[in-house]
Amino acid sequence: MMSKLSALRGNIGWDKGVGILLLVTLIVGSLITPDFATTSNLGFVVQDIGEIMIIALPMAFLIIAGEIDLSVGSALSLVSSTIGYSFAHGISFGFAILIGICVGAATGALNGFLVNYLGLQSLAVTIGTMGLFRGLCFVLLGNTPVNQLPDFWTGLGVNNIPHTFLPWSFVLIAPLVFFAWILLHHTKIGRWTFVTGISAEAARFSGIPVKRFKFLMYVATGVMVSLAAIVYTLRFASASPDSAMGYELTTIAAVLFGGVSIAGGFGTMWGVIFSVIELGAIRSVLQLINFSSNALQMVSGALLLFSVAFPKVIELLKSRREARVKKPSPSLASMRSVE
Amino acid sequence: MKRLLSIREVPIFGVLVLFFGVAALGNHALFSASGLHDLLFTSSIICLLACAETLIIVMKHIDLSISSTIGFSSYIIGKNASNGHGLLYCLILGVIFGLAVGAVNGFLVAYLKLPSLVVTLGTLYLVRGLFNQVARGDFINSDKVPHLLTYMADHTFVKVPYLFLVALAMAIVVGFVMRHLRSGRDLYAIGSNLPAAHLAGIAVEKRTFWAFTAAGGIAGLGGAILLARFGQAQANSGLGIELSVVSACVVGGVAIAGGIGTIYGAMIGALLLQTIVMALGALGVSQFWQGVVNGALLIAAISLDKILSSRSQRTQIMRVSA
Numbered sequence: 001m002m003s004k005l006s007a008l009r010g011n012i013g014w015d016k017g018v019g020i021l022l023l024v025t026l027i028v029g030s031l032i033t034p035d036f037a038t039t040s041n042l043g044f045v046v047q048d049i050g051e052i053m054i055i056a057l058p059m060a061f062l063i064i065a066g067e068i069d070l071s072v073g074s075a076l077s078l079v080s081s082t083i084g085y086s087f088a089h090g091i092s093f094g095f096a097i098l099i100g101i102c103v104g105a106a107t108g109a110l111n112g113f114l115v116n117y118l119g120l121q122s123l124a125v126t127i128g129t130m131g132l133f134r135g136l137c138f139v140l141l142g143n144t145p146v147n148q149l150p151d152f153w154t155g156l157g158v159n160n161i162p163h164t165f166l167p168w169s170f171v172l173i174a175p176l177v178f179f180a181w182i183l184l185h186h187t188k189i190g191r192w193t194f195v196t197g198i199s200a201e202a203a204r205f206s207g208i209p210v211k212r213f214k215f216l217m218y219v220a221t222g223v224m225v226s227l228a229a230i231v232y233t234l235r236f237a238s239a240s241p242d243s244a245m246g247y248e249l250t251t252i253a254a255v256l257f258g259g260v261s262i263a264g265g266f267g268t269m270w271g272v273i274f275s276v277i278e279l280g281a282i283r284s285v286l287q288l289i290n291f292s293s294n295a296l297q298m299v300s301g302a303l304l305l306f307s308v309a310f311p312k313v314i315e316l317l318k319s320r321r322e323a324r325v326k327k328p329s330p331s332l333a334s335m336r337s338v339e
Numbered sequence: 340m341k342r343l344l345s346i347r348e349v350p351i352f353g354v355l356v357l358f359f360g361v362a363a364l365g366n367h368a369l370f371s372a373s374g375l376h377d378l379l380f381t382s383s384i385i386c387l388l389a390c391a392e393t394l395i396i397v398m399k400h401i402d403l404s405i406s407s408t409i410g411f412s413s414y415i416i417g418k419n420a421s422n423g424h425g426l427l428y429c430l431i432l433g434v435i436f437g438l439a440v441g442a443v444n445g446f447l448v449a450y451l452k453l454p455s456l457v458v459t460l461g462t463l464y465l466v467r468g469l470f471n472q473v474a475r476g477d478f479i480n481s482d483k484v485p486h487l488l489t490y491m492a493d494h495t496f497v498k499v500p501y502l503f504l505v506a507l508a509m510a511i512v513v514g515f516v517m518r519h520l521r522s523g524r525d526l527y528a529i530g531s532n533l534p535a536a537h538l539a540g541i542a543v544e545k546r547t548f549w550a551f552t553a554a555g556g557i558a559g560l561g562g563a564i565l566l567a568r569f570g571q572a573q574a575n576s577g578l579g580i581e582l583s584v585v586s587a588c589v590v591g592g593v594a595i596a597g598g599i600g601t602i603y604g605a606m607i608g609a610l611l612l613q614t615i616v617m618a619l620g621a622l623g624v625s626q627f628w629q630g631v632v633n634g635a636l637l638i639a640a641i642s643l644d645k646i647l648s649s650r651s652q653r654t655q656i657m658r659v660s661a
Contacts, residue, residue: 068456120641123401123456124585124595128637131582135630142627249464252457262454298468305447305461312451 014259014311015271022278029285036288039165047167047235049280051076051244053273054173054228055251056258057180058221060272062122063255064184065214066197066264067115070126072225073247074133075107077240079229081137084146084239093150101226107133108222112215130248137241145240149233157234169231176227181269193217197264246297253304254279262308279303347592348604355611362618372498374617379503382613384409384568386506387561388584389591389605390513391554396588397517398550399530399597400448400455403581405558407466408440410577412562414470417479417572426485434559440466441555442548449547463581474574481570488567502564506606509557514602526550531598586637587612594644612636 030037055072062069079100086096107129114125156168184190196203196210204210233239258275260267283296363374388405395402412433419429440462447458481489491501517523525546528536536543566572591608593600615636616629 114638114642118642118645120645121595124589124641125638127582127585128634128641130634131586131630131637132634135628135632135634138627139625139631142625246464249460252460256457262457295468295472297464297471301461301464301468304457305465308453308457308461309447309451312453316451 013268013271015268015274018258018271018274018278022274022281025278025281025285029281029288032285033288036285041284041288043160043165043167045277045280045284046170046173048283049276050167050169050173050235051228051232052247052250052254052279053276054176054224054231055221055247056254056272056276057176057269058217058224059251059255060180060258060260060267060269061184061193061217062221063252063260063262064197064264064267065193065217066200067122067214067217068126068252069111069122069218069221070248070252071107071111071129071133072221072251073244073249074130074137075104075222075225076229076232076247077137077243077245078107078133078140079104079226080233080239080243081140081241083229083233084149085140087149087239088146093153097230100229101223104222104224104226104229105219106222107225108219109215111222112218115218116211116215134241137243141239141241143241145238147238149237149239154234154237157231157237169235172227172231176224177273181273184269194265197266246300249304250279250300253300253307257303257307259307347599348601348607351590351592351604351607351611355607355614358611358614358618362614362621365618365622376495376498376500378610378613378617380500380568381617382609383500383502383506384561384564384580385583385587385609385613386503386606387509387564388558388580389587389609390506390509390602391557391561392584392588393593393600393602393605394513394517394526394550394554395455396585396593396595397526397530397597397600398547399533400547400551401585401595402444402455402459402551402554403585404440404444404459404462404466405554405561405584406577406579406581407463407470408437408555408558409561409565409580410572410575411466411470411473412436412559413565413576414474414477414479414562414572414574416485416562417483417566418477420485421479421483426487429485430560430563433562434556437559437562438552438556441552441558444555445548445551448551449544455551467578471574474572477573479566479572484566484570488563489570492567492570502567505564509560510602510606513557517602522546522549527598529597582637583612583633584609586633586640589644590636590640592644594648595641596644596648608640 026037035041055076059069059072082103083093083096083100086099087093091099111122111126111129114120114129115122158167160167161171184193192203192208192213195206195208196213200210229244232243236243254276255267255272256262257279258267258271258273260272279300282299286295286299359378388409391405392402415436416429416433419432420426444455444459444462447453448455491505494501496504515523517526525536525541528539528541529543529546533543565577569576587609588600588605589595589608590611591600591604591606593605593608612633615632619628619632620626
């Protein structure tokens, strides 16, 4: 069984495995409940995973490049709060959205500056900015959400594209997904990302401006987060300081479950995209069979643990088998254990 | 004097005294027995959890799951107490729960060699989800909290709140282990140079596993303090507290890069954070700034640490080359 699984993994790759799992989920889901495979539910799933998908794209780049961003959920909330605050203070909604995008870019620039130019650990920095951005949301809005948003805009968040079952956010998400795939796998930027993740030093010596590159990657993350914030704000027709709680976990879980290595340097965009859709599908099935909403949190947590633990277990089993086959001399064996 | 200044904790303590002084000038009520009491009382939970987090950060790991553990543990203790079980029984349950979560973290980090950030982020949400599932809308209110806990929350020993004494006792125990016992010293070795620790024959996996388990156990015990402090438990108890704890440790000089720092520093860090919050309140700044200050201080602390450590490295190199 184990050998089959690892052979499977060796031959077709983790990302395609996620694709197959997605297919299985779709089939099982439509067998379990008749409401699953309907066009309206499909539209709902697209809407449900929209923001996660948008943030997962730059997060995949960041993690492949060996960094991480835990502040995305708070940054999303900050952009949303900024839009709400600006609008509530008499700025037109379109302009408020522009301000929001600028704030989003600024959050990314702050992270990028601290990580790349001060040389701080991205984990520690983004834990700090996670608190900072969330705090700023409350400074802006206090405890009161802004609910009176213009109908034209919230209509975009709630309604479908006329004559289809797809929500308007699809118009934004589909090109972004396509663009991210091209960028990661078919351009110089993508290759730089992988090289930086495998060895930042080697990347620097081969002429990649690593610091500036990663800085811009963080800024791009900020911009993408603000796009997600717009979708989020319109969808819920509200800008509230406690938006998008836990989105950083769901996003990172999705990216890692999609086969991106937390150590950096490995991963595919397809894996990430399949994984986000898979997450949405599982959530939808669970909701339709009236599983509690708390289960969703647990599913994200469990998926995250599973996606880091499973490859490791296989690796351990493999190396153990190899060790048994080779029967290394005792001195070698002791050296191994030291490693 | 020079030697005194080279201790990492002294400058932080200086900053703490300075801040408290400035805040007390702005509002005289702060600089009184009751002001001090409030400071110690409100920061007792962060101080206790800082003991757990220091064990972990010193090993160059991180544990984000403590906030879910302490929350669930406080609910477990409160729920069992309101079902008529004795306090000791409830406490043991809470601690066992904490140890179990810690052991899961420890196993995944130490033996499967998974990154602690990802693992504890996973268990953070797993435990919180489980907690919400079990607690639903359930609410443990103050008259169901065991009497001893309420007594401890309301009374002081020589003007020091009992809750803070618990944290202090824990700090002394853990601090002793980390300073004088081999198992504690090993944690510093693991954090400052992992391959070297391996080569020196330190049982890295075992130490890592037990450190995470102990951290979980402390968080489990913290559930009782959380219950006593707020006199209630519900599904969002302890939510987001991990950020304050990590901030307190880092501000208190426990280097996020591992291998450096003490429990006492982390406790001073916790007190400093709380002083700033109280000072803001005393100076009439809105409470909404609290999160901003916490986050900004954490970033400032790691930046400062980075700058200082690279400078001290440079002076060391200069000394060697001279």
